[in-house]
Amino acid sequence: MGDSCCNPQSMGYIKKLVESRIPGVYVLSLKIGGSLLQDMENSFFLNANEQVREVCAQLAGDPHLKAGYNAMGFSQGGQFLRAVAQRCPSPPMLNLISVGGQHQGVYGFPRCPGESSHLCDWIRRTLDLGAYTQAVQEHLVQAEYWHDPLREEEYRKNSIFLADINQERGINETYKKNLMALKKFVMVKFLNDTMVDPPISEWFGFYRPGQAKETIPLQETSLYTEDRLGLQQMDRAGKLVFLGVKGDHLHFTEEWFDTTLLPFLQ
Template structure:
Protein backbone atom coordinates (compact mmCIF):
# COMPACT_ATOMS: atom_id res chain seq x y z
CA UNK A 1 0.00 0.00 0.00
CA UNK A 2 2.80 2.38 0.98
CA UNK A 3 4.73 1.72 -2.23
CA UNK A 4 1.57 2.20 -4.28
CA UNK A 5 0.84 5.55 -2.63
CA UNK A 6 4.40 6.74 -3.18
CA UNK A 7 4.23 5.69 -6.80
CA UNK A 8 1.02 7.67 -7.28
CA UNK A 9 2.53 10.76 -5.68
CA UNK A 10 5.64 10.51 -7.84
CA UNK A 11 3.49 10.08 -10.93
CA UNK A 12 1.42 13.14 -10.05
CA UNK A 13 4.53 15.22 -9.40
CA UNK A 14 6.03 14.14 -12.71
CA UNK A 15 2.80 15.07 -14.50
CA UNK A 16 2.84 18.55 -12.96
CA UNK A 17 6.51 19.09 -13.79
CA UNK A 18 5.91 18.07 -17.38
CA UNK A 19 2.78 20.24 -17.76
CA UNK A 20 2.92 22.34 -20.88
CA UNK A 21 3.31 26.10 -20.39
CA UNK A 22 0.29 28.32 -20.95
CA UNK A 23 -0.02 29.27 -24.65
CA UNK A 24 0.60 32.88 -25.66
CA UNK A 25 -1.31 34.96 -28.21
CA UNK A 26 0.26 38.06 -29.81
CA UNK A 27 -1.56 40.88 -31.62
CA UNK A 28 0.57 43.41 -33.48
CA UNK A 29 -0.01 47.12 -33.93
CA UNK A 30 -0.96 49.26 -36.90
CA UNK A 31 1.50 49.13 -39.78
CA UNK A 32 2.93 45.84 -38.59
CA UNK A 33 2.13 42.21 -39.33
CA UNK A 34 2.03 38.90 -37.53
CA UNK A 35 5.34 37.69 -38.86
CA UNK A 36 7.72 40.59 -39.38
CA UNK A 37 11.06 39.14 -38.22
CA UNK A 38 12.10 42.52 -36.81
CA UNK A 39 8.99 42.94 -34.66
CA UNK A 40 6.46 40.21 -33.96
CA UNK A 41 8.80 37.50 -35.18
CA UNK A 42 11.38 38.74 -32.69
CA UNK A 43 8.82 38.91 -29.86
CA UNK A 44 7.63 35.39 -30.67
CA UNK A 45 11.21 34.11 -30.46
CA UNK A 46 11.77 35.99 -27.20
CA UNK A 47 8.67 34.46 -25.59
CA UNK A 48 9.58 30.97 -26.80
CA UNK A 49 13.09 31.35 -25.41
CA UNK A 50 12.20 32.88 -22.04
CA UNK A 51 9.06 30.88 -21.25
CA UNK A 52 10.55 27.66 -22.60
CA UNK A 53 8.98 24.25 -22.43
CA UNK A 54 7.95 24.35 -26.07
CA UNK A 55 5.37 27.06 -25.36
CA UNK A 56 2.82 27.51 -28.14
CA UNK A 57 2.86 31.10 -29.43
CA UNK A 58 0.17 32.27 -31.86
CA UNK A 59 0.88 35.55 -33.62
CA UNK A 60 -2.44 36.71 -35.03
CA UNK A 61 -2.88 37.25 -38.75
CA UNK A 62 -5.94 39.15 -39.95
CA UNK A 63 -6.31 38.00 -43.53
CA UNK A 64 -4.82 35.32 -45.74
CA UNK A 65 -1.26 36.63 -45.91
CA UNK A 66 1.13 39.19 -44.48
CA UNK A 67 0.12 41.90 -46.98
CA UNK A 68 -3.57 41.54 -46.10
CA UNK A 69 -2.70 41.44 -42.41
CA UNK A 70 -0.84 44.76 -42.66
CA UNK A 71 -3.57 46.40 -44.74
CA UNK A 72 -6.34 45.20 -42.44
CA UNK A 73 -4.57 46.77 -39.48
CA UNK A 74 -5.22 50.12 -41.17
CA UNK A 75 -8.48 49.58 -43.00
CA UNK A 76 -10.60 46.84 -41.43
CA UNK A 77 -13.22 47.94 -38.91
CA UNK A 78 -11.97 47.23 -35.39
CA UNK A 79 -15.13 45.34 -34.49
CA UNK A 80 -14.66 43.08 -37.50
CA UNK A 81 -11.04 42.47 -36.54
CA UNK A 82 -12.09 41.47 -33.02
CA UNK A 83 -14.78 39.14 -34.39
CA UNK A 84 -12.21 37.56 -36.71
CA UNK A 85 -9.80 36.97 -33.84
CA UNK A 86 -12.49 35.56 -31.55
CA UNK A 87 -13.26 32.97 -34.24
CA UNK A 88 -9.56 32.13 -34.67
CA UNK A 89 -9.08 31.59 -30.94
CA UNK A 90 -12.23 29.53 -30.53
CA UNK A 91 -11.26 27.01 -33.20
CA UNK A 92 -7.62 26.64 -32.12
CA UNK A 93 -7.43 23.37 -30.11
CA UNK A 94 -4.22 24.44 -28.37
CA UNK A 95 -5.93 27.40 -26.71
CA UNK A 96 -9.00 25.79 -25.23
CA UNK A 97 -7.67 25.55 -21.67
CA UNK A 98 -6.69 29.21 -21.64
CA UNK A 99 -3.98 31.52 -22.93
CA UNK A 100 -2.00 34.63 -22.05
CA UNK A 101 -2.37 37.61 -24.38
CA UNK A 102 0.20 40.23 -25.39
CA UNK A 103 -1.13 43.19 -27.36
CA UNK A 104 1.09 45.81 -28.95
CA UNK A 105 -0.18 49.37 -29.53
CA UNK A 106 -3.70 49.04 -30.99
CA UNK A 107 -3.42 45.30 -30.48
CA UNK A 108 -3.60 46.07 -26.76
CA UNK A 109 -7.09 47.57 -26.78
CA UNK A 110 -8.23 45.11 -29.44
CA UNK A 111 -7.27 42.20 -27.19
CA UNK A 112 -9.08 43.90 -24.32
CA UNK A 113 -12.18 43.86 -26.50
CA UNK A 114 -11.60 40.14 -27.05
CA UNK A 115 -11.46 39.63 -23.27
CA UNK A 116 -14.70 41.56 -22.82
CA UNK A 117 -16.63 40.04 -25.71
CA UNK A 118 -15.23 36.52 -26.13
CA UNK A 119 -14.56 34.75 -22.81
CA UNK A 120 -14.15 31.34 -24.45
CA UNK A 121 -11.44 30.18 -24.65
CA UNK A 122 -10.44 31.98 -21.45
CA UNK A 123 -7.85 34.75 -21.52
CA UNK A 124 -5.79 34.41 -18.34
CA UNK A 125 -3.43 37.39 -18.33
CA UNK A 126 -3.68 40.40 -20.64
CA UNK A 127 -0.54 42.46 -21.15
CA UNK A 128 -0.97 45.68 -23.13
CA UNK A 129 2.15 47.35 -24.52
CA UNK A 130 1.34 50.97 -25.32
CA UNK A 131 -2.35 50.29 -25.94
CA UNK A 132 -4.48 53.43 -26.34
CA UNK A 133 -7.22 52.46 -23.89
CA UNK A 134 -8.80 55.90 -23.67
CA UNK A 135 -8.10 56.66 -27.30
CA UNK A 136 -5.85 59.22 -28.95
CA UNK A 137 -6.18 62.90 -29.77
CA UNK A 138 -3.23 63.75 -31.94
CA UNK A 139 -0.88 62.72 -34.70
CA UNK A 140 2.35 60.82 -33.99
CA UNK A 141 5.04 63.16 -32.62
CA UNK A 142 2.39 65.78 -31.77
CA UNK A 143 2.27 67.65 -29.51
CA UNK A 144 5.79 68.64 -30.32
CA UNK A 145 7.74 71.87 -30.32
CA UNK A 146 5.15 73.56 -32.55
CA UNK A 147 1.92 73.37 -30.51
CA UNK A 148 0.00 75.54 -32.99
CA UNK A 149 0.80 73.20 -35.87
CA UNK A 150 -0.19 70.17 -33.80
CA UNK A 151 -3.53 71.76 -32.91
CA UNK A 152 -4.14 72.45 -36.61
CA UNK A 153 -3.39 68.81 -37.46
CA UNK A 154 -5.89 67.74 -34.79
CA UNK A 155 -8.59 69.91 -36.37
CA UNK A 156 -7.93 68.37 -39.79
CA UNK A 157 -8.05 64.86 -38.32
CA UNK A 158 -11.32 65.67 -36.58
CA UNK A 159 -13.05 66.26 -39.91
CA UNK A 160 -13.05 62.56 -40.79
CA UNK A 161 -12.19 60.94 -37.51
CA UNK A 162 -15.53 59.26 -36.85
CA UNK A 163 -16.21 58.05 -40.39
CA UNK A 164 -16.25 54.26 -40.07
CA UNK A 165 -14.24 53.76 -43.27
CA UNK A 166 -11.19 55.34 -41.65
CA UNK A 167 -9.00 53.60 -39.11
CA UNK A 168 -9.97 55.95 -36.28
CA UNK A 169 -12.04 53.68 -34.09
CA UNK A 170 -10.16 55.02 -31.10
CA UNK A 171 -10.00 58.72 -32.00
CA UNK A 172 -11.25 60.59 -28.93
CA UNK A 173 -11.89 64.34 -29.10
CA UNK A 174 -11.97 65.81 -25.56
CA UNK A 175 -13.32 69.07 -27.00
CA UNK A 176 -16.50 67.33 -28.13
CA UNK A 177 -17.19 64.35 -25.90
CA UNK A 178 -20.84 64.13 -26.96
CA UNK A 179 -19.92 63.63 -30.62
CA UNK A 180 -17.26 61.10 -29.63
CA UNK A 181 -19.72 59.02 -27.60
CA UNK A 182 -22.31 59.12 -30.35
CA UNK A 183 -20.08 58.51 -33.37
CA UNK A 184 -17.33 56.25 -32.05
CA UNK A 185 -17.84 52.81 -33.55
CA UNK A 186 -15.50 50.92 -31.21
CA UNK A 187 -13.80 52.59 -28.25
CA UNK A 188 -16.88 54.22 -26.73
CA UNK A 189 -18.56 50.82 -26.72
CA UNK A 190 -15.82 48.82 -25.01
CA UNK A 191 -15.32 51.69 -22.52
CA UNK A 192 -19.00 51.63 -21.49
CA UNK A 193 -19.64 55.14 -22.82
CA UNK A 194 -22.62 54.30 -25.01
CA UNK A 195 -24.60 51.94 -22.78
CA UNK A 196 -23.51 49.92 -19.78
CA UNK A 197 -22.88 46.26 -20.67
CA UNK A 198 -22.55 44.11 -17.54
CA UNK A 199 -21.07 41.28 -19.59
CA UNK A 200 -18.08 43.44 -20.50
CA UNK A 201 -17.31 44.03 -16.82
CA UNK A 202 -17.98 40.44 -15.79
CA UNK A 203 -15.69 39.09 -18.49
CA UNK A 204 -12.83 41.51 -17.82
CA UNK A 205 -12.93 40.57 -14.14
CA UNK A 206 -12.20 36.97 -15.13
CA UNK A 207 -8.61 37.97 -15.88
CA UNK A 208 -5.94 36.86 -13.45
CA UNK A 209 -4.04 40.05 -14.23
CA UNK A 210 -4.41 43.11 -16.43
CA UNK A 211 -0.97 44.56 -17.11
CA UNK A 212 -0.67 48.00 -18.70
CA UNK A 213 2.71 49.09 -20.05
CA UNK A 214 3.25 52.81 -20.67
CA UNK A 215 6.31 54.06 -22.53
CA UNK A 216 7.83 56.96 -20.61
CA UNK A 217 9.11 58.80 -23.69
CA UNK A 218 6.30 57.87 -26.07
CA UNK A 219 5.99 60.28 -29.00
CA UNK A 220 3.48 58.19 -30.97
CA UNK A 221 0.51 58.17 -28.58
CA UNK A 222 -1.17 61.42 -27.56
CA UNK A 223 -1.69 61.50 -24.68
CA UNK A 224 0.62 58.70 -23.58
CA UNK A 225 -1.41 58.54 -20.33
CA UNK A 226 -4.05 56.70 -22.39
CA UNK A 227 -1.81 53.65 -22.08
CA UNK A 228 -2.73 53.64 -18.36
CA UNK A 229 -6.40 54.64 -18.94
CA UNK A 230 -5.68 58.35 -18.41
CA UNK A 231 -6.84 61.10 -20.78
CA UNK A 232 -7.36 64.82 -21.28
CA UNK A 233 -9.90 66.55 -19.07
CA UNK A 234 -13.07 67.29 -20.97
CA UNK A 235 -13.16 70.54 -22.90
CA UNK A 236 -9.42 71.01 -23.49
CA UNK A 237 -6.30 69.14 -24.58
CA UNK A 238 -3.62 70.18 -22.12
CA UNK A 239 -4.47 68.94 -18.63
CA UNK A 240 -4.59 65.17 -18.19
CA UNK A 241 -6.33 63.08 -15.51
CA UNK A 242 -5.11 59.64 -14.48
CA UNK A 243 -7.06 56.39 -14.42
CA UNK A 244 -8.25 56.68 -10.81
CA UNK A 245 -9.67 60.15 -11.51
CA UNK A 246 -11.76 58.92 -14.44
CA UNK A 247 -15.46 58.13 -14.42
CA UNK A 248 -14.61 54.71 -15.83
CA UNK A 249 -12.63 53.92 -12.67
CA UNK A 250 -14.61 55.79 -10.03
CA UNK A 251 -17.90 54.18 -11.11
CA UNK A 252 -16.03 50.92 -11.81
CA UNK A 253 -17.78 50.49 -15.13
CA UNK A 254 -15.22 47.98 -16.40
CA UNK A 255 -13.98 46.49 -13.16
CA UNK A 256 -10.69 48.40 -13.17
CA UNK A 257 -11.17 49.48 -9.57
CA UNK A 258 -11.94 45.94 -8.45
CA UNK A 259 -8.95 44.60 -10.36
CA UNK A 260 -6.73 47.24 -8.78
CA UNK A 261 -7.97 46.73 -5.23
CA UNK A 262 -7.57 42.97 -5.54
CA UNK A 263 -3.97 43.36 -6.71
CA UNK A 264 -4.65 42.23 -10.27
CA UNK A 265 -4.00 45.51 -12.10
CA UNK A 266 -0.35 46.30 -12.80
CA UNK A 267 0.85 49.64 -14.18
CA UNK A 268 4.34 49.28 -15.60
CA UNK A 269 6.55 51.97 -17.14
CA UNK A 270 9.20 51.22 -19.72
CA UNK A 271 11.84 53.81 -20.64
CA UNK A 272 11.99 54.81 -24.27
CA UNK A 273 9.65 55.60 -27.14
CA UNK A 274 6.63 53.66 -28.35
CA UNK A 275 7.11 49.86 -28.16
CA UNK A 276 10.82 50.28 -27.46
CA UNK A 277 11.83 47.86 -24.72
CA UNK A 278 14.78 45.57 -24.15
CA UNK A 279 14.86 41.82 -23.69
CA UNK A 280 16.19 42.42 -20.18
CA UNK A 281 13.24 44.69 -19.33
CA UNK A 282 10.82 42.10 -20.70
CA UNK A 283 12.38 39.34 -18.64
CA UNK A 284 12.43 41.41 -15.45
CA UNK A 285 8.87 42.76 -15.72
CA UNK A 286 6.72 40.59 -17.99
CA UNK A 287 7.98 37.03 -17.78
CA UNK A 288 6.40 36.39 -14.37
CA UNK A 289 2.93 36.83 -15.89
CA UNK A 290 3.63 34.16 -18.51
CA UNK A 291 4.84 31.38 -16.21
Protein backbone atom coordinates (compact mmCIF):
# COMPACT_ATOMS: atom_id res chain seq x y z
CA MET A 1 0.00 0.00 0.00
CA GLY A 2 1.51 3.27 -1.14
CA ASP A 3 4.58 1.51 -2.53
CA SER A 4 5.84 0.45 -5.94
CA CYS A 5 7.67 -2.55 -7.34
CA CYS A 6 11.07 -0.93 -7.56
CA ASN A 7 11.43 1.67 -4.82
CA PRO A 8 15.11 1.37 -3.82
CA GLN A 9 14.18 1.78 -0.14
CA SER A 10 11.52 -0.94 -0.11
CA MET A 11 10.64 -3.52 -2.78
CA GLY A 12 13.65 -2.65 -4.92
CA TYR A 13 15.82 -3.13 -1.85
CA ILE A 14 14.25 -6.55 -1.13
CA LYS A 15 14.83 -7.63 -4.73
CA LYS A 16 18.52 -6.73 -4.56
CA LEU A 17 18.82 -8.35 -1.12
CA VAL A 18 17.53 -11.68 -2.38
CA GLU A 19 19.69 -11.51 -5.50
CA SER A 20 22.79 -10.85 -3.40
CA ARG A 21 22.05 -13.79 -1.09
CA ILE A 22 21.16 -16.39 -3.74
CA PRO A 23 23.53 -16.08 -6.72
CA GLY A 24 21.81 -16.65 -10.04
CA VAL A 25 18.29 -16.45 -8.63
CA TYR A 26 15.59 -14.89 -10.80
CA VAL A 27 13.47 -12.33 -8.94
CA LEU A 28 10.35 -10.76 -10.40
CA SER A 29 9.13 -7.73 -8.46
CA LEU A 30 5.55 -7.29 -9.64
CA LYS A 31 4.51 -3.97 -11.17
CA ILE A 32 0.80 -3.25 -11.56
CA GLY A 33 0.46 -0.56 -14.21
CA GLY A 34 2.56 1.15 -16.84
CA SER A 35 4.66 3.33 -14.53
CA LEU A 36 5.90 3.44 -10.94
CA LEU A 37 3.40 6.20 -10.16
CA GLN A 38 0.55 4.12 -11.55
CA ASP A 39 1.82 1.10 -9.62
CA MET A 40 1.63 3.11 -6.40
CA GLU A 41 -1.82 4.53 -7.19
CA ASN A 42 -3.15 1.09 -8.07
CA SER A 43 -2.25 -0.11 -4.57
CA PHE A 44 -5.09 2.16 -3.38
CA PHE A 45 -7.55 2.29 -6.25
CA LEU A 46 -7.34 -0.74 -8.56
CA ASN A 47 -9.79 -3.50 -7.60
CA ALA A 48 -7.83 -6.29 -5.89
CA ASN A 49 -9.49 -8.89 -8.11
CA GLU A 50 -8.19 -7.07 -11.19
CA GLN A 51 -4.74 -6.88 -9.60
CA VAL A 52 -4.77 -10.64 -9.00
CA ARG A 53 -5.80 -11.28 -12.61
CA GLU A 54 -2.99 -9.04 -13.85
CA VAL A 55 -0.44 -10.83 -11.66
CA CYS A 56 -1.66 -14.25 -12.78
CA ALA A 57 -1.15 -13.18 -16.39
CA GLN A 58 2.36 -11.88 -15.64
CA LEU A 59 3.34 -15.12 -13.92
CA ALA A 60 1.88 -17.34 -16.65
CA GLY A 61 3.72 -15.36 -19.32
CA ASP A 62 7.14 -15.48 -17.64
CA PRO A 63 9.20 -18.44 -18.94
CA HIS A 64 11.51 -18.27 -15.91
CA LEU A 65 8.65 -19.36 -13.65
CA LYS A 66 7.12 -22.21 -15.62
CA ALA A 67 8.56 -24.90 -13.31
CA GLY A 68 7.26 -23.14 -10.19
CA TYR A 69 8.24 -20.24 -7.97
CA ASN A 70 8.40 -19.01 -4.39
CA ALA A 71 6.23 -15.99 -3.59
CA MET A 72 6.82 -13.32 -0.98
CA GLY A 73 4.24 -10.64 -0.26
CA PHE A 74 4.53 -7.67 2.09
CA SER A 75 1.56 -6.31 4.04
CA GLN A 76 -1.53 -6.33 1.78
CA GLY A 77 0.60 -8.12 -0.81
CA GLY A 78 0.48 -11.16 1.48
CA GLN A 79 -3.24 -11.78 1.07
CA PHE A 80 -3.13 -10.76 -2.60
CA LEU A 81 -0.53 -13.45 -3.31
CA ARG A 82 -2.60 -15.96 -1.34
CA ALA A 83 -5.42 -15.19 -3.78
CA VAL A 84 -2.99 -15.89 -6.62
CA ALA A 85 -2.17 -19.27 -5.06
CA GLN A 86 -5.87 -20.11 -4.73
CA ARG A 87 -6.98 -18.88 -8.14
CA CYS A 88 -4.01 -19.43 -10.45
CA PRO A 89 -2.21 -22.77 -9.99
CA SER A 90 -0.20 -22.50 -13.20
CA PRO A 91 2.68 -21.92 -12.89
CA PRO A 92 2.67 -23.55 -9.45
CA MET A 93 3.44 -21.52 -6.35
CA LEU A 94 5.77 -23.64 -4.20
CA ASN A 95 6.10 -21.64 -0.99
CA LEU A 96 4.17 -18.55 0.08
CA ILE A 97 5.78 -16.13 2.52
CA SER A 98 3.38 -13.52 3.89
CA VAL A 99 5.22 -10.72 5.68
CA GLY A 100 2.66 -8.83 7.73
CA GLY A 101 -0.25 -9.85 5.47
CA GLN A 102 -3.75 -9.35 6.87
CA HIS A 103 -5.41 -12.68 6.08
CA GLN A 104 -8.55 -12.06 8.13
CA GLY A 105 -8.63 -8.44 7.08
CA VAL A 106 -8.42 -5.30 9.18
CA TYR A 107 -10.80 -3.35 11.38
CA GLY A 108 -8.92 -0.12 11.88
CA PHE A 109 -6.76 2.27 9.89
CA PRO A 110 -4.43 3.84 12.46
CA ARG A 111 -1.56 4.78 10.17
CA CYS A 112 -0.88 4.97 6.46
CA PRO A 113 2.52 4.52 4.82
CA GLY A 114 3.51 6.33 1.70
CA GLU A 115 3.91 9.95 0.73
CA SER A 116 0.34 11.25 0.65
CA SER A 117 -1.26 12.06 4.01
CA HIS A 118 -4.39 13.52 2.38
CA LEU A 119 -4.96 10.17 0.65
CA CYS A 120 -4.74 8.42 4.00
CA ASP A 121 -7.24 10.79 5.59
CA TRP A 122 -9.64 10.37 2.67
CA ILE A 123 -9.43 6.58 2.89
CA ARG A 124 -10.16 6.62 6.63
CA ARG A 125 -13.28 8.75 6.10
CA THR A 126 -14.46 6.60 3.20
CA LEU A 127 -14.10 3.35 5.16
CA ASP A 128 -15.98 4.82 8.11
CA LEU A 129 -18.87 5.95 5.91
CA GLY A 130 -19.45 3.08 3.57
CA ALA A 131 -16.90 0.29 3.38
CA TYR A 132 -19.45 -2.21 2.05
CA THR A 133 -21.20 -0.08 -0.55
CA GLN A 134 -20.69 -1.25 -4.12
CA ALA A 135 -18.90 1.90 -5.25
CA VAL A 136 -16.38 1.81 -2.40
CA GLN A 137 -15.81 -1.95 -2.69
CA GLU A 138 -15.06 -1.72 -6.39
CA HIS A 139 -12.75 1.28 -6.25
CA LEU A 140 -10.94 1.31 -2.89
CA VAL A 141 -8.54 -1.55 -2.30
CA GLN A 142 -8.45 -1.29 1.48
CA ALA A 143 -12.26 -1.63 1.68
CA GLU A 144 -11.93 -5.00 -0.03
CA TYR A 145 -10.26 -6.48 3.04
CA TRP A 146 -12.13 -4.37 5.61
CA HIS A 147 -13.58 -6.90 8.05
CA ASP A 148 -16.05 -5.43 10.53
CA PRO A 149 -16.66 -8.01 13.31
CA LEU A 150 -19.79 -6.10 14.36
CA ARG A 151 -21.30 -6.39 10.88
CA GLU A 152 -20.32 -9.93 9.90
CA GLU A 153 -23.37 -10.58 7.72
CA GLU A 154 -22.85 -7.38 5.76
CA TYR A 155 -19.17 -8.21 5.37
CA ARG A 156 -19.87 -11.73 4.11
CA LYS A 157 -22.50 -10.51 1.69
CA ASN A 158 -20.75 -7.45 0.25
CA SER A 159 -16.97 -7.96 0.52
CA ILE A 160 -15.90 -8.56 -3.07
CA PHE A 161 -12.40 -9.84 -2.29
CA LEU A 162 -11.61 -11.08 1.22
CA ALA A 163 -14.94 -12.81 1.83
CA ASP A 164 -14.42 -14.67 -1.45
CA ILE A 165 -10.88 -15.91 -0.88
CA ASN A 166 -11.74 -16.80 2.74
CA GLN A 167 -14.70 -18.89 1.56
CA GLU A 168 -17.25 -16.90 3.59
CA ARG A 169 -20.12 -17.47 1.14
CA GLY A 170 -19.56 -21.10 0.28
CA ILE A 171 -16.79 -23.57 -0.48
CA ASN A 172 -14.86 -23.37 -3.73
CA GLU A 173 -13.06 -26.71 -3.72
CA THR A 174 -10.59 -25.47 -6.32
CA TYR A 175 -9.46 -22.67 -4.00
CA LYS A 176 -8.98 -25.20 -1.23
CA LYS A 177 -7.11 -27.70 -3.41
CA ASN A 178 -4.79 -25.05 -4.83
CA LEU A 179 -3.87 -23.59 -1.44
CA MET A 180 -3.23 -27.04 0.01
CA ALA A 181 -0.75 -27.68 -2.82
CA LEU A 182 1.72 -25.27 -1.20
CA LYS A 183 4.77 -26.87 0.39
CA LYS A 184 4.87 -24.18 3.08
CA PHE A 185 2.63 -21.23 3.94
CA VAL A 186 4.78 -18.93 6.08
CA MET A 187 3.07 -16.13 8.03
CA VAL A 188 5.14 -13.40 9.68
CA LYS A 189 3.58 -11.34 12.45
CA PHE A 190 5.18 -8.15 13.73
CA LEU A 191 5.02 -8.36 17.52
CA ASN A 192 4.86 -4.59 18.05
CA ASP A 193 2.65 -3.79 15.07
CA THR A 194 0.77 -0.47 15.30
CA MET A 195 -0.40 -0.51 11.68
CA VAL A 196 -2.53 -3.66 11.43
CA ASP A 197 -5.67 -3.91 13.56
CA PRO A 198 -5.87 -6.56 14.84
CA PRO A 199 -2.24 -7.72 14.48
CA ILE A 200 -3.28 -11.37 14.93
CA SER A 201 -4.75 -11.18 11.42
CA GLU A 202 -1.15 -11.62 10.25
CA TRP A 203 -1.37 -15.16 11.70
CA PHE A 204 -4.88 -15.66 10.30
CA GLY A 205 -6.55 -14.96 13.65
CA PHE A 206 -9.22 -12.32 14.25
CA TYR A 207 -11.70 -10.91 16.74
CA ARG A 208 -14.03 -13.32 18.44
CA PRO A 209 -17.32 -12.96 16.53
CA GLY A 210 -19.69 -10.20 17.56
CA GLN A 211 -17.24 -7.86 19.29
CA ALA A 212 -14.02 -5.97 18.63
CA LYS A 213 -11.94 -6.44 21.80
CA GLU A 214 -11.03 -10.11 22.33
CA THR A 215 -9.05 -11.85 19.61
CA ILE A 216 -8.71 -15.56 18.93
CA PRO A 217 -6.03 -17.53 17.07
CA LEU A 218 -6.62 -19.19 13.72
CA GLN A 219 -7.23 -22.56 15.35
CA GLU A 220 -10.31 -21.22 17.20
CA THR A 221 -11.91 -19.57 14.16
CA SER A 222 -14.73 -21.17 12.18
CA LEU A 223 -12.58 -20.87 9.09
CA TYR A 224 -10.21 -23.40 10.68
CA THR A 225 -12.67 -25.64 12.52
CA GLU A 226 -14.82 -25.95 9.38
CA ASP A 227 -11.60 -26.24 7.32
CA ARG A 228 -12.98 -24.04 4.56
CA LEU A 229 -9.52 -23.38 3.11
CA GLY A 230 -7.78 -26.61 4.08
CA LEU A 231 -5.72 -24.79 6.72
CA GLN A 232 -6.51 -27.39 9.36
CA GLN A 233 -5.16 -30.14 7.14
CA MET A 234 -2.15 -28.01 6.22
CA ASP A 235 -1.49 -27.31 9.90
CA ARG A 236 -1.57 -31.00 10.78
CA ALA A 237 0.78 -31.73 7.87
CA GLY A 238 3.30 -29.15 9.12
CA LYS A 239 2.74 -26.82 6.18
CA LEU A 240 1.80 -23.75 8.22
CA VAL A 241 4.68 -21.75 9.70
CA PHE A 242 3.97 -18.96 12.21
CA LEU A 243 6.88 -16.58 12.71
CA GLY A 244 7.08 -13.60 15.04
CA VAL A 245 9.54 -10.73 14.77
CA LYS A 246 10.03 -7.87 17.22
CA GLY A 247 9.26 -4.48 15.78
CA ASP A 248 6.56 -2.41 14.14
CA HIS A 249 4.93 -3.17 10.81
CA LEU A 250 7.49 -4.28 8.18
CA HIS A 251 10.42 -3.41 10.47
CA PHE A 252 13.07 -6.12 10.37
CA THR A 253 16.83 -6.47 10.01
CA GLU A 254 18.86 -8.03 7.24
CA GLU A 255 20.18 -10.53 9.77
CA TRP A 256 16.65 -11.66 10.62
CA PHE A 257 15.78 -11.89 6.94
CA ASP A 258 18.88 -13.98 6.24
CA THR A 259 18.42 -16.42 9.07
CA THR A 260 14.62 -16.68 9.13
CA LEU A 261 13.12 -16.09 5.69
CA LEU A 262 15.93 -16.87 3.28
CA PRO A 263 15.83 -20.65 3.92
CA PHE A 264 12.29 -20.75 2.49
CA LEU A 265 13.58 -19.19 -0.75
CA GLN A 266 16.54 -21.46 -1.28
